[in-house]
Amino acid sequence: xxxxxxxxxxxxxxxxxxxxxxxxxxxxxxxxxxxxxxxxxxxxxxxxxxxxxxxxxxxxxxxxxxxxxxxxxxxxxxxxxxxxxxxxxxxxxxxxxxxxxxxxxxxxxxxxxxxxxxxx
Numbered sequence: 001x002x003x004x005x006x007x008x009x010x011x012x013x014x015x016x017x018x019x020x021x022x023x024x025x026x027x028x029x030x031x032x033x034x035x036x037x038x039x040x041x042x043x044x045x046x047x048x049x050x051x052x053x054x055x056x057x058x059x060x061x062x063x064x065x066x067x068x069x070x071x072x073x074x075x076x077x078x079x080x081x082x083x084x085x086x087x088x089x090x091x092x093x094x095x096x097x098x099x100x101x102x103x104x105x106x107x108x109x110x111x112x113x114x115x116x117x118x119x120x
Contacts, residue, residue: 003069006050007114008042012063016041016056023054066102068112074099077113094118 013019020041023029029043032051039059042051057063071077074092078101082088089110092101100114 003071003113005070007068007070007112008050009052010063010066010068011052011054012057012060012065013054014057016054016058019054023052064108064110066110066112068100068102068114071113071115073117074101074113074115081113 011019016036016039020031020034020036023041023043024031027043029045029052032042032044034041039056040053042053044051055063078088078092081103086103088101088103090101092099095114097119098115098117100112102110102112104110
């Protein structure tokens with residue numbers, strides 16, 4: 001049950017509309033999904049599955065740039081990582097596509113693991 005690949009990169013922004021224009025027009029990235037009403041817009045990078053997801057600081061508290069990795073089973077990987085001394089920010093929780101949980105390394109960098117257990 002290893003880290004399989006990058007899942008998504010989360011970027012906190014103060015102004016979602018301005019950020020959306022910047023990433024789309026200035027950087028030339030394509031919108032993958034737009035959930036502006038929920039405070040998130042995702043961009044594709046040339047067909048990569050992993051997306052850059054802008055998150056609105058006004059809708060989400062305590063945001064940091066975060067890298068998520070895909071794993072086969074979040075709950076199993078969570079137990080294994082806890083035994084290795086990883087400090088998680090919460091218990092694993094359900095999202096639309098499966099389960100996820102976030103943690104920080106000793107330097108304050110934020111990461112997450114996610115699975116796709118509720119699809120397919």
